[in-house]
Amino acid sequence: MRSSAAKVQRFSLVETNVPEEKKILIHSISKEYRTKTGSFLALDNVSIHVCQNEFVSLVGPSGCGKSTLLRILAGLEEATSGTISVSGHEIEGPGADRGMVFQSYTLFPWLTVRENIEFGLSLKKVPPKQRKEVSDRYLELVSLVPFADSYPKELSGGMKQRVAIARALANSPEVLLMDEPFAALDAQTKSEMQELLLDIWEKEKTTVVFITHDIEEAIFLSQRLYVMQSHPGRIELEVQIPDELRRKKHVKDSEAFIRLKREIISLLQKKKG
Numbered sequence: 648m649r650s651s652a653a654k655v656q657r658f659s660l661v662e663t664n665v666p667e668e669k670k671i672l673i674h675s676i677s678k679e680y681r682t683k684t685g686s687f688l689a690l691d692n693v694s695i696h697v698c699q700n701e702f703v704s705l706v707g708p709s710g711c712g713k714s715t716l717l718r719i720l721a722g723l724e725e726a727t728s729g730t731i732s733v734s735g736h737e738i739e740g741p742g743a744d745r746g747m748v749f750q751s752y753t754l755f756p757w758l759t760v761r762e763n764i765e766f767g768l769s770l771k772k773v774p775p776k777q778r779k780e781v782s783d784r785y786l787e788l789v790s791l792v793p794f795a796d797s798y799p800k801e802l803s804g805g806m807k808q809r810v811a812i813a814r815a816l817a818n819s820p821e822v823l824l825m826d827e828p829f830a831a832l833d834a835q836t837k838s839e840m841q842e843l844l845l846d847i848w849e850k851e852k853t854t855v856v857f858i859t860h861d862i863e864e865a866i867f868l869s870q871r872l873y874v875m876q877s878h879p880g881r882i883e884l885e886v887q888i889p890d891e892l893r894r895k896k897h898v899k900d901s902e903a904f905i906r907l908k909r910e911i912i913s914l915l916q917k918k919k920g
């Protein structure tokens with residue numbers, strides 16, 4: 648079998664000529680925080696792209712700036728320098744074109760599952776009949792039809808994240824931004840959620856940016872991943888994941904999967920050392 652090392656390349660700067668299929672273009676983003684003890688460079692000249700309908704992960708150790716980058720992409724935080732465009736439009740703040748799913752459960756506790764899913768549509772004054780059609784569809788997609796009238800406190804962690812995914816998708820975002828959405832789940836539920844997410848991604852043809860510190864999760868889910876390093880937060884590697892290493896049952900135990908995981912880890916260690 649061909650060595651997966653060939654797939655691991657050094658990151659090269661994004662070209663300035665934007666081909667149409669590039670849905671998200673992050674160009675030379677830096678983020679400096681002012682703290683009591685001085686300034687702190689959380690992101691240093693980060694440039695990445697995500698194509699239409701692509702599943703891309705950002706993976707890296709705690710503190711390398713993954714969440715900061717995603718929050719900037721979501722428009723929840725401002726970069727110190729650099730630009731981000733989605734569908735060719737430079738972002739200036741949060742927008743309905745970007746749906747977010749966070750690690751912590753962010754459902755509204757006073758709303759039922761269905762009301763949580765319909766929340767964004769209610770804000771947009773979508774009529775009840777239409778809202779119900781949308782929530783029916785997404786309840787089905789995340790297998791929560793019997794729980795439509797339950798409240799978040801009656802759900803398990805995995806179920807809450809399924810509602811969060813349905814809620815984000817119900818607003819028809821152009822891109823789905825996910826910040827370690829399965830990090831708080833037990834191993835079995837996490838694995839089920841990964842498979843469910845891939846099913847949803849294939850059915851919905853969504854563009855996904857997924858953050859995780861788990862290299863195995865990133866390889867399993869992504870078509871492409873960017874590996875980040877800290878001090879300062881930066882992109883260290885870009886890895887194209889061969890199709891045969893994705894989404895098949897038990898692939899995580901396969902020799903090729905384990906080899907790629909080891910290669911990524913060892914490349915990162917070499918760069919550190």
Ligand SMILES: Nc1ncnc2c1ncn2[C@@H]1O[C@H](COP(=O)(O)OP(=O)(O)OP(=O)(O)O)[C@@H](O)[C@H]1O
Nearest residue numbers: 680682687689708709710711712713714715716860
């Ligand atoms: N508001 C802030 N003020 C100062 N420093 C911050 C602020 N937010 C984040 N940082 C720092 O920026 C760095 C990157 O943080 P960030 O949360 O983006 O990392 P991360 O890779 O997502 O980590 P984790 O996986 O632990 O969530 C960290 O060193 C963090 O302490």
